[in-house]
Amino acid sequence: MRMAELSAESGVPVATVKYYLREGLLPPGARTSPNQARYSAAHVQRLRLIKALTEVGGLTLASVGAVLRAIDEHETPHQTMGVVQQELAGPAPKVSDEAAGWATGLLQDLARRHGWQWHEPGTGEPGNNEVANLVAALATAKELGHERLAERLDEYVRLALRVAEVDVEVVVGLTSVDKIIEVGLIATVLGDRIFAGLRHLAQEQLSRELLGGPPA
Amino acid sequence: MRMAELSAESGVPVATVKYYLREGLLPPGARTSPNQARYSAAHVQRLRLIKALTEVGGLTLASVGAVLRAIDEHETPHQTMGVVQQELAGPAPKVSDEAAGWATGLLQDLARRHGWQWHEPGTGEPGNNEVANLVAALATAKELGHERLAERLDEYVRLALRVAEVDVEVVVGLTSVDKIIEVGLIATVLGDRIFAGLRHLAQEQLSRELLGGPPA
DNA sequence: CCGTTATGGGAAGTTAAACTATCCATGCTG
């Protein structure tokens, strides 16, 4: 298939497809002459994936590039998912040292009690965006005067673990490594959105009952 | 307090504070002369809130404006939280009608079984971003060939309900309406990030056990 | 009292991301 069809199949404008090719997000098509190329169904799928990651997952194109590169380089599923989480989290905002220390303490306590561990930044290393963002969110709550929120952290952890167990069930049973990575990626990126949406709907139901819905 | 101090207290540059004033995100200070103003601790708190909503919550300034306006206009907590969720979700990406129909069916089935209801858009109305985003996320999974994910939807719903119960517990017991709204806002915006972070950490622990951590 | 510094306010400039438009030489197609 050629440009026009690729564009039509994927719903991405021709100019944008060219842009993605330039940026290396989409691999070049197979040459049929020094000046022409053919694209495959894999190109369509990749364009759909890019759309999903940016529009639904909210990733920047730079992050999408990092994720796609990790997939293509055939790291282990564990490593690839690490990149996905790293990019999904993005750089953490800066918070005051004091609040950050408090939040870090909370997390370390949590990790100790649950036997969790994660890649901690050796001096000067890039660090773990995921953890940094979590610290930043907790620290921000404290800076706003809402340490209260953290009191329930243990319950959130228990539930997060249950959710993660379901996430993993979706993946186990798959044999192909590629499939595991792809499903893991989708489950993580879309899963976050879906769960957040469900949580909000659930909140609305409970709040309707407790706070009283508007009569109008 | 004047500009310089407000800026120092909040950690927001003077030029940016002026920008927020122009945009109406920050109420003007109390005039002390036709040409001078004094700012209060409330201004500092609001700047911190804006920072939290943009940096941690990922809201655009336009969305922050909508949320702040809803708070200031003293709608009921239920209505205000509706605005917060609306803005937090943002506009939903477009998906194919077919996938959207499938996803909508899933959700309606869910709503029926759990007795949930939500504000459905009357013809021509703005609609419910939250639901639209959820539909888009589910539809995208289908378009990518991962309907599988939706099979577990019921379990996610059960867990989301449990999470929402904890969310609500954080708020009940508060007497002041303002407090309820503020805590609800923080809990929703930061809560999403915190829970997503915990979920990712939990996923990493489980994936380490199942897929095997890297030997290096 | 007066020179220096800070302030409120607005207009214009900047930066980065993500496209979008325009060209052009070549290739395919009816």
Add this chain to the structure above:
DNA sequence: CAGCATGGATAGTTTAACTTCCCATAACGG
């Protein structure tokens, strides 16, 4: 073989979120 499509490159556009600059007025320090 006339004309539209394509690959490839360069330049332009749009939007968000600032940042810079400027100026008339205020405040402050000696």
